Amino acid sequence: MNELALYILDLVQNSVSAGATRVEIRITLSRQDDTLLIEIIDDGRGMSPEFVAKVSSPFVTTRTTRKVGLGIPMIRQLCEMCEGSFAIESEVGRGTRLSLGFRLSHVDLPPMGDLAETMLALVIGSPDKPDFVLTYSAGGGDPYVFDTAQIRQVLDGVPLNTPEVLSWMREDLNEGLGQQDPFS
C-alpha cells in the first residue's frame, strides 16, 4: 500500500469487526521531534494475551475465507523499517489500542495520502456503528477533529451515508485537514 491512509482504513476495519461502538484515530505529527504517531483506539471485544502475542504473524487471521492475515504484519514491518515503534495493548471486553510510531523524515515512510477519502470509506462501509473520531494534530494551532457522533446527533435519524451528508463530510475533511501540516 502506498498511502498511510490506506493502512489506517485497513486497520480500523479490525476495530469494526471487533464490534467497537467508537473508534478513535489519533494522528500526531511533530516536525521538531521528527516523529509521526498514529494511534487507533477502540472499545471492541479485545484480544486475549495469547492472541496478541501471535497477531503479528502473517499466518494468523480471524477470517475463514483465507489463511493469511497481512494487515498487522505489514504495518509492523513499515514501523520497523521507518525506525519507529509498534505496540498493541488489548484487553478482552475492553478494547484495543494500536500505537504506530514512525520517524517522520524517514525515506521509506509513505505519504499520508487521502485521509479524507479513508474517513468517507469508513462511514460508507459502516454507517450505523461504530462512531469514528479522527484527531489530527501537527503541533502549533488547534488540532482538526472529525467526530461522527457529533454529526449523528445533529442529523437526528438521517443516516450518515446519505449522499448530501457525505458531500458535507468530504468538504469538512478536506477543509479541516487542508489547514494542517500536509507532510507528504
Added chain:
Amino acid sequence: MKSLAELEAIRQKTLNKVNLRRESEGTRIAVGMATCGIAAGARPVLTAFMDEVGKRNLLNVVVAQTGCIGMCRYEPIVEITCPNQEKVTYVHVKPEMVPRIVAEHVVNGQPVMEYTISAAEK
C-alpha cells in the same frame, strides 16, 4: 470550517428522501474492503459508486462493504444484487468502470458481462 447549521439544513432537506429510501426494496452494491481489496484499490471504487448513486439520485440503492470472499487475486471485487435477480460479481474493478456499471446494470438491469468474473475466468 463547515458549519453544523449547514448539516441541520441537510437534515431538513433529506428527511423525506430518507424515508423513501427505507421503504423501497432495492439494489445492493457491496465492495470488498478487506486488506486484499484495499491494497488492490477498493477505496476509490467504493467512493466512486457512492458518488455515482448520489449524482443520479438513486433512492433504492445501497452502497455497502463486504469482507474477503477468498478470491483475493480478483480484487477489487464488487457484488451487485438487484431485486429478483442473481448476484453479479465484478472483478478487477476500477473507478473508471463505475459509471458504466451503474448506468447499464443498476439503472437498466443489464449486467456489464465483460467486467464480470465469468468473463475473467475464460
